[in-house]
Amino acid sequence: MSRPSDLIQGTLDLLILKTLSTGAVHGWAIAKRIQQISNEVLQVQQGSLYPALHRLEQQGWIESETKPTESGRVAKFYSLTKAGKKQLAHELNEWDRLSAAVQLVVKHA
């Protein structure tokens, strides 16, 4: 099981932005979704998740809105801003480059 601190710096941002690209989600659901999609490999701790969310919000890449969930409780939903979408595209690009580079080294070195 991988802890977020073991993730390459900045990867958590990418995961959050990607998760939000399908629509507004609250913090708990973000953690759950990352966990599910990665087949339980990536477990995002709240200790990293919330500071990351607040930082992304302060940078203007995501914005938040408080509204009720399906269960009726009020939660803070995050969604991508225009600038956030751009940032996501940029980070995906970077990620592709990085992983391709790592692949090359791992396979051929």
Add this chain to the structure above:
Amino acid sequence: MLYLNRLKLRMKAFFQPDQLDHQLEDELAFHLAEQKAELLASGLSEAEAGKQAHLLFGPVTNLAEQCRDTRRTQWLEDFATDTAYAIRSLRLSPSFALAAILTLALGIGANTAFFATAYGILFRPLPYPAPERLIEIDEGMAGVGPITTIRSLAKAADYAGYLSNNQVNLFENGDAARLEASTATANLLSVLQVSPALGRWFNPGQEQAGQHRVAVLSHRIWRDRFNSDPAILGRKILLNEKSYEVLGVMPQSFTFPTPDTDLWLPIALDPRNVGYMWGGGNLFAIGRLKTGATLATAQAEIKPIINRTRELYPWRMPDLYGAAAHIVRHDELLAKQVRPKLLVLSIATLLLLLIACGNVGNLMLARSIQREREFAMREALGANRGRLLRQILTENLVLVTAGGLAGLLAALLIFEALPTLLPKDTPRLNEIMAAPSILLGAFASLLLTLSLFALAPLFRRKKRSSHLSLALIGAQLAIATTLLIGASLMGRTLWQLAQIDTGLKSSGLVTAHVSVGASRCPNRDTCNAFIESLNRKLLDLPGAQSVAWANFAPLEKNSSNVASEIQDHPRNPRDPAYVLWQTIATPAYFDTLGIPLRQGRLFNDSDSNVLIIGQSTAKRFWPNQSAIGKRIRPMSDREWFTIVGVVGDVNHYSLEGYPDWVDGVVYRPLAASFSNLPQSMKLSALIRTTQSAMVQSSITQTLQSAFPGLVVSRVTTLDQLRTDSTTNQRSTAFLLALFAILGLALAIVGVHGVIAHRAAQRTRELGIRIALGATPTNLLTLVLKETILVSLAGSLTGVFAAYALSKYLNSLLFGITIHDPLAFTLSPLTLFLAATIAAAWPAFRVLGTDPALTLRHD
């Protein structure tokens, strides 16, 4: 957009932290609840699920703190703390704060006021649409005929004609007043692109003589003389005893051609009136470049137009006619006269601000040395260097802001005084109070001050700061020397001007403008009889000794030139004629003004076709023979005039003499000249009296009670005229002297402060030296040596700076060169001595101290 959003988020984080904290709590609580719900669903008991959820979640406060940190408002909060701390620490040393703030206020205030004035007068766009496309023809093209010709021929620009200071008499409700009228063409407003506030402007038909009895009023005269009467339109008013219909009222902001214009009258085109159409410079051109045209295209077409115009003249014009004519921007021509002076004053206030900053900088340095221990302590307790530096910066910022606010107040005070400090004919003086100018001036001064102080804390190392404070006083002394040299140059100019012999005895001479209406002066005999009766009244005034009349009083800078032909000096008609300065006067003129007769005789009452000329004129044209009996003919006259007398030279035009294109000075008898003077002419009465104050106060009343409706204006003395004619130099000299004295005072205070501080720091060292047997002279030399070196270097640098800068004063100086040796030696000497004395005082105090005491000194 992204950055704006971020700024908004920061602001929200700074100003509404509670709301954000509340949201954060809710968010974390929600997460905890979801976690618990999940655990419950997996089959745990209520209590167990709660416990597990908390365990998984970790310490809430830690997490909340981490989230809060992402808002990055720390620096803002620090800044608020620093500001509060700075204000508190400044309040603990009120004398330092007060000295710094007052010094800054002085520098910033003067600088703001003069930057704003310079901007308002020199650079601020004129209040017309596209003012940069307004042009004028400078030098060589004037007159109703020439300007209307240009108007019809020009293709690159639309030209209109205007004339300022054309005075008329207004008779209204039995009261007579002299008004400043401006003559203009019908298309003036379309060129300026301005509309009347009320009614309308002249139409082209009203430019024709006979149709021209219409007037447009200024807002001021409409308000003051006609009580803002809305029914003024269509009313008839009496101007120069003729009835004029009021067509409209201009907006208050309209001040073309001068702010004191009371009303506008159309030109009166009349081809038969050759003198009016072609005889003189009674109309000037202002134009607006057409779309696509430039100054260059307008300039290019002016030459052929001038050539066409020359052919239209009823007499032959010299080949050089209009040769100097060139197109200039209207705003540049308007500011041409005041530009050097305002630049000099702006530079002076800038220098003053630099001295003020130097002083405050030195105060700050001294203070930071005093607080060395405090900072060392705080550093030891864990404050990081950047944080401490930021705190000093904040303190400086607080000081400069306070000084800036006080400076703005000072600037407003200076603005109040400016109209009296600057000559009345300064263009656009009425506009400089405008907010944009002041804000710009304040902004520029503050920015300058702030950028100077941003550097200051970088030098907060003990060793360097001691050299820095010496360097600062050196710079201050250099700047003060520059200011002092500038002020001395102006002072020397005033002195030179005061030494000028105008050739007349001006003391005890009262002068007044008297307008003689057409009804009082219909022909020569009635005119002379009327002047005689006025004379009798004037001779009854207290202490009156003699009375004379002339077309102008001396030193008023009135233009009175006549192109003439001179016997024995024929000129080719292709060349320009001689230009003679003409005074038309009564026989008593020479005695009353104290002008001595050198040769021949003065006028008598029956004279006609005679002239008197000035001494230098006689010498120039007839150097080796008598001028008496020689003849001169004005180009516009058929007859020749014979010279009957030669009198002493007089500076009629101004103290400095005549314009350089004047070839000579002539006098003609007034009695024979009434037919040559314009209708409703104005004459200057000149009264020699032993009680000039009494005469000044009673002359208007005396004349008007004897001759109702007579307009008497501009009552003054010749001494006053002489003073007024130097107002440009005097105001500059006064302001420069003020700045120089302030600069000198600040610099001396700075020197004294620094030397006193340094001496105090060295008390122990000096005590040891005394104990070891150093003589007082040794110690004095020790303390004074560096001051003397620094002030020597400072004053020398100042001399070099002044040497380079004095060229800006050139147009204001008189009788001395821009590198006047007296000003360039006395000023630095004064400064050097003052600085040495200022430094010697603390030095002597140190000598007086007891060595035993100083050794125990902490």
